[in-house]
Amino acid sequence: MFCYCDFHIHSCLSPCGQPEMTPSNIARMAALQGYNIIAVSDHNTTGNCRAVIRAAAEAGIVAIPAMELTTSEEVHMLCLLPSADAADEFGKYVYERLPDIRNEPGFFGEQILMDFDDNILGYEERLLINATDISLQDVPALLAVYGGVAIPAHIDRSSFSILSNLGYIDRSLGFRAVEISRGCDPRILLENYPELDNMPYYKNSDAHDLYSMLTAKNGLELVEITAEEIIDIFKRGDVPNRLK
Numbered sequence: 606m607f608c609y610c611d612f613h614i615h616s617c618l619s620p621c622g623q624p625e626m627t628p629s630n631i632a633r634m635a636a637l638q639g640y641n642i643i644a645v646s647d648h649n650t651t652g653n654c655r656a657v658i659r660a661a662a663e664a665g666i667v668a669i670p671a672m673e674l675t676t677s678e679e680v681h682m683l684c685l686l687p688s689a690d691a692a693d694e695f696g697k698y699v700y701e702r703l704p705d706i707r708n709e710p711g712f713f714g715e716q717i718l719m720d721f722d723d724n725i726l727g728y729e730e731r732l733l734i735n736a737t738d739i740s741l742q743d744v745p746a747l748l749a750v751y752g753g754v755a756i757p758a759h760i761d762r763s764s765f766s767i768l769s770n771l772g773y774i775d776r777s778l779g780f781r782a783v784e785i786s787r788g789c790d791p792r793i794l795l796e797n798y799p800e801l802d803n804m805p806y807y808k809n810s811d812a813h814d815l816y817s818m819l820t821a822k823n824g825l826e827l828v829e830i831t832a833e834e835i836i837d838i839f840k841r842g843d844v845p846n847r848l849k
């Protein structure tokens with residue numbers, strides 16, 4: 606069956622995510638927009654994933670756990686995880702590799718932990734947007750340990766992307782698919798990086814506010830709606846679009 610999927614959404618736990626990006630608001634907006642599957646991918650944390658999974662179920666859709674990891678090279682990687690337990694474990698691993706610097710909510714924004722019904726459980730005090738000490742080249746094997754997959758995020762962006770920070774994508778690293786920004790024209794990207802010819806890509810919203818969840822509508826053909834199947838599709842690079 607064809608499913609509309611947005612795997613890159615920030616909740617209010619990301620300091621740059623708007624306070625309106627609560628688990629329940631995200632789930633209801635996604636359901637209203639006709640999405641079947643979503644993933645909240647906050648910066649370097651999976652802290653709101655369980656809440657989003659439950660909120661999505663209440664809204665009649667599916668959420669899978671995710672994170673937007675910042676590597677030591679300041680490259681953003683979209684990471685999809687197979688289960689809430691795997692996400693908890695991966696979240697702990699990443700947290701230990703994040704500098705112990707306190708968030709300044711007045712400057713960066715609040716980092717709000719919530720339950721599925723948008724009750725505030727607490728505030729994450731460590732600033733989540735810093736680079737971890739995890740190197741890009743170690744990311745594919747690291748995600749494999751947790752049963753997940755990593756996808757270079759918004760590769761066309763002029764900062765925090767694999768192309769902006771490294772200048773190229775080494776296919777031997779094992780990334781079989783990439784994410785491009787919702788506003789990216791794939792033909793222009795390919796003109797600038799011809800070596801990306803035939804690279805499978807997926808467009809997510811990277812929404813930090815509810816309005817931005819309206820802007821991307823892409824999907825996958827799935828046999829079953831499970832995180833495992835989605836992870837497998839990205840591992841194989843079996844997404845419908847190619848840079849051509």
Ligand SMILES: [Zn+2]
Nearest residue numbers: 673681758765
């Ligand atoms: Zn990013």
Ligand SMILES: [Zn+2]
Nearest residue numbers: 613615673811
């Ligand atoms: Zn993002």
